[in-house]
Amino acid sequence: MSAAPLLSVENLDIAMRLPDGGRLPIVKDFSLTLQAGDTLGIVGESGSGKSLLSLAVMGLLPPAAIASGRILLEGRDLMALDDDGMSRVRGRRIGMIFQEPMTALNPAMTVGDQIAEGLVRHEKLSWKAAREAAVDLLDRVRIPDPRARAKAYPHQMSGGQRQRVGIAIAVAMRPALMIADEPTTALDVTVQAEVLEILDDLCAREGMALMLISHDLGVIARMCARTLVLYAGRRMEEGDTRGVLTEPLNPYTRGLLRAVPRRRVDGAPLDTIPGTVPGFARLPEGCVFSDRCGDVVAACRAGEPAWTQPRPNRGVRCIRAQQEMPA
Amino acid sequence: MKTPLIDIRRLTRDYAGGGLFARPSLTRALDDLTMTVEAGTIHGIVGESGCGKSTLARILMALDRPTSGDVILDGASLFDLSPKELMRKRRDFQMVFQDPFGSLDPRQRVARIVAEPLHVLDEKPSRAARRERVMAMLEAVGLNAAQAERYPHEFSGGQRQRIAIARALITEPKLVVADEAVSALDLSVQAQVLNLITRLKRERGVTFLFITHNLAVVDAVADQVGVMYRGRLVESGPARAVFERPLHPYTRVLADAEPSVTKFGRPPARPAPPAAALAAPLTHGPPGQGCAFLPRCPLAGPRCAAEAPVLRQVLPGRQTACHHAEQMLCAPA
Ligand SMILES: Nc1ncnc2c1ncn2[C@@H]1O[C@H](COP(=O)(O)OP(=O)(O)OP(=O)(O)O)[C@@H](O)[C@H]1O
Ligand SMILES: Nc1ncnc2c1ncn2[C@@H]1O[C@H](COP(=O)(O)OP(=O)(O)O)[C@@H](O)[C@H]1O
Ligand code: SF4
Ligand code: SF4
Ligand SMILES: [Mg+2]
Ligand SMILES: [Mg+2]
Numbered sequence: 001m002s003a004a005p006l007l008s009v010e011n012l013d014i015a016m017r018l019p020d021g022g023r024l025p026i027v028k029d030f031s032l033t034l035q036a037g038d039t040l041g042i043v044g045e046s047g048s049g050k051s052l053l054s055l056a057v058m059g060l061l062p063p064a065a066i067a068s069g070r071i072l073l074e075g076r077d078l079m080a081l082d083d084d085g086m087s088r089v090r091g092r093r094i095g096m097i098f099q100e101p102m103t104a105l106n107p108a109m110t111v112g113d114q115i116a117e118g119l120v121r122h123e124k125l126s127w128k129a130a131r132e133a134a135v136d137l138l139d140r141v142r143i144p145d146p147r148a149r150a151k152a153y154p155h156q157m158s159g160g161q162r163q164r165v166g167i168a169i170a171v172a173m174r175p176a177l178m179i180a181d182e183p184t185t186a187l188d189v190t191v192q193a194e195v196l197e198i199l200d201d202l203c204a205r206e207g208m209a210l211m212l213i214s215h216d217l218g219v220i221a222r223m224c225a226r227t228l229v230l231y232a233g234r235r236m237e238e239g240d241t242r243g244v245l246t247e248p249l250n251p252y253t254r255g256l257l258r259a260v261p262r263r264r265v266d267g268a269p270l271d272t273i274p275g276t277v278p279g280f281a282r283l284p285e286g287c288v289f290s291d292r293c294g295d296v297v298a299a300c301r302a303g304e305p306a307w308t309q310p311r312p313n314r315g316v317r318c319i320r321a322q323q324e325m326p327a
Numbered sequence: 328m329k330t331p332l333i334d335i336r337r338l339t340r341d342y343a344g345g346g347l348f349a350r351p352s353l354t355r356a357l358d359d360l361t362m363t364v365e366a367g368t369i370h371g372i373v374g375e376s377g378c379g380k381s382t383l384a385r386i387l388m389a390l391d392r393p394t395s396g397d398v399i400l401d402g403a404s405l406f407d408l409s410p411k412e413l414m415r416k417r418r419d420f421q422m423v424f425q426d427p428f429g430s431l432d433p434r435q436r437v438a439r440i441v442a443e444p445l446h447v448l449d450e451k452p453s454r455a456a457r458r459e460r461v462m463a464m465l466e467a468v469g470l471n472a473a474q475a476e477r478y479p480h481e482f483s484g485g486q487r488q489r490i491a492i493a494r495a496l497i498t499e500p501k502l503v504v505a506d507e508a509v510s511a512l513d514l515s516v517q518a519q520v521l522n523l524i525t526r527l528k529r530e531r532g533v534t535f536l537f538i539t540h541n542l543a544v545v546d547a548v549a550d551q552v553g554v555m556y557r558g559r560l561v562e563s564g565p566a567r568a569v570f571e572r573p574l575h576p577y578t579r580v581l582a583d584a585e586p587s588v589t590k591f592g593r594p595p596a597r598p599a600p601p602a603a604a605l606a607a608p609l610t611h612g613p614p615g616q617g618c619a620f621l622p623r624c625p626l627a628g629p630r631c632a633a634e635a636p637v638l639r640q641v642l643p644g645r646q647t648a649c650h651h652a653e654q655m656l657c658a659p660a
Contacts, residue, residue, distance in 0.1 A: 188373075
């Protein structure tokens with residue numbers, strides 16, 4: 001295998017099957033490429049499809065989801081794998097840190113054993129060695145008194161501590177690709193800084209690729225070389241993180257940046273993006289952001305803007321950004 | 328001086344960890360914590376995971392009892408109230424939990440969940456009035472009328488958090504304790520909710536105890552802020568002043584660790600924490616001798632090991648529990 005990227009997602013569409021037999025398209029025209037060691041941030045509002053995207057890559061889409069397109073990991077078509085094959089890939093090649101630590105943890109098993117389990121199953125370690133490794137991992141994610149805490153059950157830990165257990169479980173397998181869905185949202189800044197450093201080290205030293213989903217633009221700035229902005233299941237903008245955050249091309253990205261919390265000296269309210277994310281059943285005509293966009297013009301409603309690449313390594317979906325870019 | 332809405336007096340809460348682990352142990356989640364919250368203010372509480380923020384919130388909601396100490400809520404000692412008095416009081420005190428998944432009934436439609444606190448009001452509004460308030464509240468948190476008829480599991484994490492916020496605010500309580508209530512929200516909705524909170528404070532005099540690890544969020548809305556470390560209050564004062572010029576080394580550590588859209592890539596290497604810092608458990612046992620922050624503190628001196636610093640006023644309105652706070656006064660910001 002010569003230059004096959006680590007992960008390539010090609011023209012992925014995901015729709016949800018409705019009870020009445022219809023289908024509701026959610027993710028549309030999604031593509032991305034990740035090489036070993038790449039760090040990609042995915043930003044998008046709640047309900048924009050970020051979790052569905054990561055579940056698709058993990059082969060964990062809910063039964064009601066219908067996906068089309070291709071997802072290739074190291075050249076292998078994941079959508080063609082059966083459940084067994086996919087579960088092997090998931091255990092060994094792709095790790096995932098979930099947004100909601102409680103849903104990912106087994107309430108009836110000690111956290112140490114939950115970390116050890118994967119090592120026993122996939123790395124063929126003995127339970128004794130795996131439990132020892134689990135204590136080390138708990139220490140690495142800065143759980144105090146790891147040897148005693150390994151014997152605790154999830155409900156005996158604070159929210160932030162549970163999230164760190166989830167991270168230890170994912171890191172244990174040294175995956176080639178780590179998908180982290182809001183991994184540090186529940187963590188305080190000092191622990192967050194440590195967790196980000198652990199992930200950063202894995203990328204820099206061991207070539208792990210990271211797909212980091214977060215609504216915290218600061219975390220993305222800290223961690224990701226590239227950033228992709230998602231809205232209503234569509235890529236709105238992609239590029240190097242500094243470029244996207246300092247010279248956004250899409251009005252939606254600009255709106256997000258303006259909404260970053262900060263103290264207003266004049267006591268004025270924080271800037272918001274007017275309106276709410278439309279349901280997928282009621283997307284506006286044309287550009288999906290047109291009902292909230294401050295820059296909207298008639299042409300925006302005529303048809304959905306295509307994904308364009310105005311510069312090398314920079315993509316945008318916006319009619320106006322397209323027109324205003326020097327050719 | 329007016330009486331504060333919440334008067335927290337020397338609150339200590341020990342959790343017994345015995346039996347489950349090899350040796351019985353005590354976790355002191357709150358350690359002699361004293362603070363007051365004035366009515367009609369937004370009072371931020373920041374501090375790292377496990378420092379006791381949620382324990383404090385649970386005690387204020389009377390969901391848990393302290394090992395020692397007292398909470399005077401609106402003039403009455405919280406733990407002297409009869410169950411009936413407590414019930415009555417509860418209406419004025421709402422809480423938004425850190426984990427919205429556990430707190431939303433999966434079998435109820437969103438409209439019903441949000442309306443629920445209205446049913447215990449002495450003067451229950453009419454059906455139409457209830458409906459109107461629910462819709463206005465949902466809109467205020469960025470949800471729409473169609474979504475009111477759906478069930479919690481049909482929503483994403485951020486959306487469920489907003490449902491929980493709408494439910495807590497619908498009775499227009501006097502006090503809302505919000506435990507990491509906006510951390511999981513998207514920027515735009517977060518800004519909407521923060522604006523809503525500011526508006527409720529300004530227009531209706533609602534008091535908020537706003538617990539979060541996100542300093543920028545506290546800085547954006549809070550009047551006052553308390554910084555907690557291992558169950559203790561280590562710094563307090565007006566939010567703006569505290570963040571502009573921290574008077575406790577821990578507050579500075581927090582501010583430096585906070586990611587920002589203007590800081591790209593790995594932060595400059597910090598001096599490695601001394602080995603003792605890594606060995607020190609994050610929660611502490613019975614009160615030790617010296618300062619709990621010592622193992623991580625760049626300003627530590629001999630006195631810090633011998634004597635635990637008490638909270639003291641260093642500038643008008645500014646309190647800190649650090650022997651060397653004066654050094655931070657002269658240090659460059
Ligand atoms: N099992 C399901 N059945 C029906 N609809 C679903 C299901 N899972 C997700 N959806 C819908 O798909 C959309 C995308 O959901 P997803 O969970 O990916 O959002 P998200 O971007 O991760 O949001 P958040 O950051 O708040 O978790 C939402 O509109 C959601 O309501
Ligand atoms: N029910 C419990 N049993 C034992 N220990 C607990 C319990 N609840 C909390 N703790 C411990 O008390 C400390 C403070 O917890 P908590 O108040 O939940 O922290 P946070 O500031 O993250 O919200 C933590 O060390 C936690 O592990
Ligand atoms: S295409 Fe039009 S509506 Fe869409 S983001 Fe661009 S300017 Fe706004
Ligand atoms: S009292 Fe000493 S150890 Fe504690 S914070 Fe102040 S300088 Fe640091
Ligand atoms: Mg999600
Ligand atoms: Mg908590």
